[in-house]
Amino acid sequence: MTTDRAEPRVRVPRWVAAGAVLVGLFLLSMDATLLNVAVPELQRDLDPTMAEVQWVIDGFPLVLATAVLPCGAVADRFGRRRCFVTGVLLCGATSAIGATATGPGPVIAARCLMGAGAAVVLPATLSVLTTLYREREARRRAYLAWTVVVGAGGLAGPVVGGALVEAYSWRAGFWINLPVAALAAAAVWACVPESRAAGAPRVDAVGCLLSAGGLLALVWAVIESPSRGWLSTPVLCAYALAALLLAAFWRQQGRAAAPLLDRGVRDDTGVRCAVAAGAVMCLAVFGTLFLISLYLQGLLGCTPWEAGVRTLPMTAGMLPGAGAALLLLRRAPLSAVPAAGLALVAAGLLLLGRVGPDTGYALVAAVQVLCGAGAGLVATVVNEMILGAVGEHRSGVGSALHDASREVGSALGIAALGSLTTTAFERHLTDAAGGAAPAPGEQGAAGTLHALTHLAELPPGVRAVVEDSFTHALSVTAHVTAALVALTAAATWWALRAPAAPTRSPAVREAQEIQEAQEVQEVQEVQEVREVREVREVREVRESQ
Incomplete structure (x- = not known):
């Protein structure tokens, strides 16, 4: 038997248990971006090198993307609640290391360990919600809540981080995790029943190592490409190693007795489309959000906290987008x-392509609302497509598959869109200056950031050229990304327009059959309860007469 097994706990309303899970999820999502606005103060306090600053930011997503797929398999075998509590406590404990650091090394170590904790937590969150809500519509609403909380947490990170930095210091961004982590862990332990795949085979260790190694090499190459160069030897070697390991993982999955991804999942067109759509959506949305932050701080003169507040329309757009997904799925x-x-995201990018030096904030807010709505719609349906294909008994692996594609897409979006914008910026700046860039500074992304952060120090004429060059580059990047998103939307529609019957593994079929039998039994129990109540009411009437 491979269906889920749940241990009895003190019964509480499902929304209480789900709320406890979502609090931990919000914390982990916020941690991913909380320190992004604290870099200047951290530099003044600890004097890290540029490479160390980069790994303070990138250590978290690198470890998260690397470990999330194996952690999903571990959650299915050893228990989702247990993994959730372990991961949240790991994040809280390692936050203390970062908060008390006297050098950049412990801060980087803390961020990497927090990423490991997030990798343990994230697959467990969707798995717990899948176990709590077995009815289709209720489960879809739970997925909607998950989508909104993940997006809201990531976008709230710079806002909360900016407020903490201005009120206290960068260390407060670590200290805040301790009480929230303890509260979330205690609430989940008390309210959420344990669940695991009953009779699950041993974790596919070889598959875990191959997938982790391939994702580690891929995400490292993506993160390092802008600074080292997309065609530099270390980056090309990392991409080659990633391709080799991931190809070996795919081949090994076809031969393993108990693979992480069984044949029914690997051959499912819906899963492939969901993973591609989710990755491209994250590439476009997170890359665009990074560029919008540069625009807000560079051209509009916002402080980090003010820029964070002005990215909240993205969150506001996610809720109606996710709600629309529930309606469209029916x-x-x-x-x-x-x-x-994806079409909504592409429309937002085309609107961003109209940005100019004097455009102002209104257009940027409208772009965020459109992209947020598209992101909410895609993320909600992607959850259902992937978890519906893997079955409830492997929901940890299904959730991890979605998380891995999301992290890779996000990292690639920031790196690729940032590099494209930098290239277009430098080219336009050089052409405008007659072959010599008018803004001093380093080359590449560092030069772009230097030019934007020192606009106030430039002569008016030079400043106008820099602003025009950046908005031109932003427009070019927006149009290129919109084309990629539109192409993905068309390919997804074409692949899913006449879907064949999904290839389900025997384990998935058995789990679904058992789940259907359980649902029938629950309906019969409800009917019996109603009949008993009716009999009691008749007796009470007779006794009163």
Whole structure:
């Protein structure tokens, strides 16, 4: 038997248990971006090198993307609640290391360990929600809540981080995790029943190592490409190693007795489309958000906290987008739903392509609302497509697959869109200056940031040229990214327009059959309770007479 097994706990309303899980999820999502605005103060306090600053930011997503797929398999075998509590406590404990650091090394170590904790937590969150909510519509609403909380946490990070830095110091960004982590862990332990895949085989150790190694090499190469160069020897070697390891992982999965991804999942067109749509959506949205932050701070003169507040329309747009996904899943063909979400993101990017030096904030806010709505729609339907294919008994692996694609897409978006913007910026700046860039500073992304952060120090004429060059580069990047998103939307619609019957493994079929039997039994129990109540009411009437 491979269906989920849940241990009895003190019964509480499902929304209480789900709320406890979502608090921990919000904390982990916020941690991913909380320190982004604290870099200047951290530099003044600890005097790290540029490479050390980069790894303070990138250590978290690197370890998270590397470890999340193996952690999903561990959660399915050893218990989702247990993994959730372990991961949250790990994040809280290692936050103390960062908060008390006297040098950049412990800060980097703390961020990497927090990423490991997040990798343990994230697959468990969706798995717990899948176990708590077995009815289709209720489960879809739970996925909607998960999507909104993940997006809100990531976007709230710079806002909360900026407020903490201005009120206290960068260390407060670590200290805040301790009480929240303890509260979330205690609430989940008390309210959420343990669940695991009953009779699950041993974790596929070889598959875990191959997938972790491949994702580590891939994400490292993506992060390092802008600074080292996309065609530099270390970066090309890392991409080659990633391709080799991931190809070996795919081949090994076809031969393993108990693979991480069974054949039914690997051959499922819906899963492939969901992973691609989710990755491209994250690439576009997170890369665009990074560029919008540069625009807000560079051209509009916002402080880090003010810029963080001005990215909240992205969160505001996610809720109606996720709500629209529930409606479309009931009334529209599946092929239309992810394509519609990607189309909204593409529309937002085309609107961003109209930005100019004097555009102002209104257009940027409208771009965020459109992209947020598209992101909410895509993320909600992607959850359902992947978790529906893997089955409830392997929901940890399904959630991890989605998380891995999301982290890779986000990292690639920031790196690729940042590099494209830098290239277009430098080229336009050089052409405008007649072959010599008018703004001093380093080359590459560092030069772009130097030019934007020192606009106030430049003569008015030079400043106008720099502003025009940056908005031109932003427009070029927006149009290129919009084309990529639109192409993905078309390909997703084409692949899903006449879906074949999904290839389900025997384990998935058995789990679904057992789940259906459980649902029938629950309906019968409800009917019996109603009949008993009716009999009691008749007796009470007779006794009163």
